[in-house]
Amino acid sequence: MRLTKIFSVLGLLVGATFFALSLTPSLIPRSAYMQGILAGTAFTCGYIVGVFIHWLWNYLEIPDIPVTKWQRRMLKRGALIFCICLVVGFLWQGAHWQNSIRSLMAMPPVSGVRPFTVGFVALLVFLSLWAIGKGFRRIIREVTKRLEMHIPERVALLTGLLVALALYWGILNGVLLNTGLHIFAVISERHDTAVAEGLSPPKDPEKTGGARSLLSWDSVGHQGRRFLTLGPSVEDIKEVAGQGIEPIRVFVGLNAAETPIQRAYLALAELKRVKAFEREILLIATPTGAGWIDPGAVNSLEFLYRGDVATVVAQYSYLPSPVALLTDDEYGLTSARALFKVIYEYWENLPTRTRPRLYLFGLSLGAQLSEDSFDFYDIIDDPFDGALWAGPPFGSGIWQVITDNRDPGTPAWLPQFKGGEVVRFGNQYGGYLGQEPWGRFRIAFLQHASDPIVFFNLRWMFRKPDWLERPRGPDVSPDLRWFPVVTMLQLVADLNVGIAPLEFGHRYSPAGYILAWMALTEPPDWDEEELQRLREKLKIYPVR
Incomplete structure (x- = not known):
C-alpha cells in the first residue's frame, strides 16, 4: 500500500x-x-x-x-x-x-x-x-x-542539523513569535485605554478616579475602571448583612506613573487620602497580567466585613498572563515587590491596636507574584496577618515545597503541612483543616483538584502524578489514567481552561472564596442563613 x-x-x-x-x-x-x-x-x-x-x-x-x-x-x-x-x-x-x-x-x-x-x-x-x-x-x-565533499560526513551531518535548527528557530522566534507578540501588545494597549460602554467616573469626587482623586479616570485603564465601579454598593451590603459602609478600592494603572516604585508611592498616597488605614481589613491584591482581579474574591471579602475593607491594586501589564510571562515576567515581580514594600513599611509603623489587619491576595499569576512580593526574613519581627492565594500556577515555589513535603497520608490535591499551624489548603467543597491551631500569621491556598494550572508539571511526562493516587479529588474523573508523554500533552491542552464551568478547573467561584475568607480571617456574626443569602447575592456580579 x-x-x-x-x-x-x-x-x-x-x-x-x-x-x-x-x-x-x-x-x-x-x-x-x-x-x-x-x-x-x-x-x-x-x-x-x-x-x-x-x-x-x-x-x-x-x-x-x-x-x-x-x-x-x-x-x-x-x-x-x-x-x-x-x-x-x-x-x-x-x-x-x-x-x-x-x-x-x-x-x-x-x-x-x-x-x-x-x-x-x-x-x-x-x-x-x-x-x-x-x-x-x-x-x-x-x-x-x-x-560532505569537503568535510567528514558526520561533521557535515551535524552542521546540517545546526543550520536547520537555526533557520527554524529564527522563523519561529524571530519572526512569527516576536511579530505576534508585538501585534498582541498593540491591540492590548488600545483595549486598555478604551472606555467600555456603561462605565463612567465615580460621582463621589472623593473616590479613586473621582474629581479629587490622585488617580485620574483615564490613567486606571480598562480593568481598573471595571474594578472601581462594578463592586457592591453600601446598599447591597446592607441588604445582605443588615448594616454596612462603602468599601474602599484603589487601583493604580500602568499609565499613572513611569516606574513601579512611583506607582507604589502613588498608591500609598491615595490610600492615605481615602483613609484606608482606618478600615478593619487592608487587602493588597496582585492582579493577573492585564490587571484583572477576580471580582468574586474582593466582593465576598467586602460583604463578609460589611464594607469595612480597603483594597489596593497596581497594574503591571496590558497583556494576559501567558503573554506577560513570555514578554517580561520580571517587571510584574518588580511591581508586586514595590507595592508590598511601600505599604508594609508604612503599615508596620502604625499603632498596633488601631492599624488594619493586612492581607495579601492573588489568583494564578497574581498568586505567584504575590507569593514572591515579600521575604519572610523581612516580616518575621512584625508579620502581616495572612494571604489567600488561589489557583497558584505550577511555578509557585512555596506551594511546590509545601506540597512535596506534606504530612504523610494527606493527598497532593488537599495536603496538610506541619499540622496546619501556618499553611492550610481548601477547595470549592471546604478544607482548611489542621491538627494544630492556626496561628496569627496564616496562609491559605484555594485550589481545585481539577485545576491544570496548579497541577501541570513537566515531570509528569515520565512520572505518575501524586494527585492521581487514591483518594482522588471529587472533581477528577475516575477514568483518568496516566500514560507516559500523553498525559503531559493532555495537561498542556487542559491549560486552555475556558471550557470549564465556574467552580471547576481554573475558574474560582464567589462561594469558594467565601469559604476561604471565612477560614482565613474569621469574620464575626455570620450564620448559615446569612451566608446563603450572600452566596445568592454574589451571583449577580460579573465574573470577568
Missing part, C-alpha cells in the same frame, strides 16, 4: 497508540477542536518516537526478523488496518470519556458529529507537522550533501 511507502509503519503504530490514549479523559473537558489539536499533536509525537526507534534499531545494526517479501507486505497492511481500527474505535469511545468529566461538573453531555470533527482536525494537525518535519529533514540533507 502506498501509505506504508510514504510513512514509517512503526511510526504509524506508535502514533496511533498515542492518538488513542490522548482521547481518554484528563482534568477538564475539551472541545472537539481542542481534542483534535491534542490528538494530532499526540499522533505526531508518537510517530516521531516510532521513527526514532526504527532509526536506532538500524543504527545499532540489530538484524531484522527474517520474513519473506510477501510476509513483510502483509505485516505492513495488517499494521495499517490495526491503526485504523484503533483510531476509529477510540474516537467513538472519546465522547463517553469526555462525558465522564462533564457529568462531574454538571455540564450537558456531548455526542453527534464530534468524532468526525476530532478526526478531521487531528489529520490536519498531523499532516501540517509532518510537512514541517519533512522540510526540516530536507534542509539537513541538502546542507549535508553540499558539505
Whole structure:
C-alpha cells in the first residue's frame, strides 16, 4: 500500500497508540477542536518516537526478523488496518470519556458529529507537522550533501542539523513569535485605554478616579475602571448583612506613573487620602497580567466585613498572563515587590491596636507574584496577618515545597503541612483543616483538584502524578489514567481552561472564596442563613 511507502509503519503504530490514549479523559473537558489539536499533536509525537526507534534499531545494526517479501507486505497492511481500527474505535469511545468529566461538573453531555470533527482536525494537525518535519529533514540533507565533499560526513551531518535548527528557530522566534507578540501588545494597549460602554467616573469626587482623586479616570485603564465601579454598593451590603459602609478600592494603572516604585508611592498616597488605614481589613491584591482581579474574591471579602475593607491594586501589564510571562515576567515581580514594600513599611509603623489587619491576595499569576512580593526574613519581627492565594500556577515555589513535603497520608490535591499551624489548603467543597491551631500569621491556598494550572508539571511526562493516587479529588474523573508523554500533552491542552464551568478547573467561584475568607480571617456574626443569602447575592456580579 502506498501509505506504508510514504510513512514509517512503526511510526504509524506508535502514533496511533498515542492518538488513542490522548482521547481518554484528563482534568477538564475539551472541545472537539481542542481534542483534535491534542490528538494530532499526540499522533505526531508518537510517530516521531516510532521513527526514532526504527532509526536506532538500524543504527545499532540489530538484524531484522527474517520474513519473506510477501510476509513483510502483509505485516505492513495488517499494521495499517490495526491503526485504523484503533483510531476509529477510540474516537467513538472519546465522547463517553469526555462525558465522564462533564457529568462531574454538571455540564450537558456531548455526542453527534464530534468524532468526525476530532478526526478531521487531528489529520490536519498531523499532516501540517509532518510537512514541517519533512522540510526540516530536507534542509539537513541538502546542507549535508553540499558539505560532505569537503568535510567528514558526520561533521557535515551535524552542521546540517545546526543550520536547520537555526533557520527554524529564527522563523519561529524571530519572526512569527516576536511579530505576534508585538501585534498582541498593540491591540492590548488600545483595549486598555478604551472606555467600555456603561462605565463612567465615580460621582463621589472623593473616590479613586473621582474629581479629587490622585488617580485620574483615564490613567486606571480598562480593568481598573471595571474594578472601581462594578463592586457592591453600601446598599447591597446592607441588604445582605443588615448594616454596612462603602468599601474602599484603589487601583493604580500602568499609565499613572513611569516606574513601579512611583506607582507604589502613588498608591500609598491615595490610600492615605481615602483613609484606608482606618478600615478593619487592608487587602493588597496582585492582579493577573492585564490587571484583572477576580471580582468574586474582593466582593465576598467586602460583604463578609460589611464594607469595612480597603483594597489596593497596581497594574503591571496590558497583556494576559501567558503573554506577560513570555514578554517580561520580571517587571510584574518588580511591581508586586514595590507595592508590598511601600505599604508594609508604612503599615508596620502604625499603632498596633488601631492599624488594619493586612492581607495579601492573588489568583494564578497574581498568586505567584504575590507569593514572591515579600521575604519572610523581612516580616518575621512584625508579620502581616495572612494571604489567600488561589489557583497558584505550577511555578509557585512555596506551594511546590509545601506540597512535596506534606504530612504523610494527606493527598497532593488537599495536603496538610506541619499540622496546619501556618499553611492550610481548601477547595470549592471546604478544607482548611489542621491538627494544630492556626496561628496569627496564616496562609491559605484555594485550589481545585481539577485545576491544570496548579497541577501541570513537566515531570509528569515520565512520572505518575501524586494527585492521581487514591483518594482522588471529587472533581477528577475516575477514568483518568496516566500514560507516559500523553498525559503531559493532555495537561498542556487542559491549560486552555475556558471550557470549564465556574467552580471547576481554573475558574474560582464567589462561594469558594467565601469559604476561604471565612477560614482565613474569621469574620464575626455570620450564620448559615446569612451566608446563603450572600452566596445568592454574589451571583449577580460579573465574573470577568
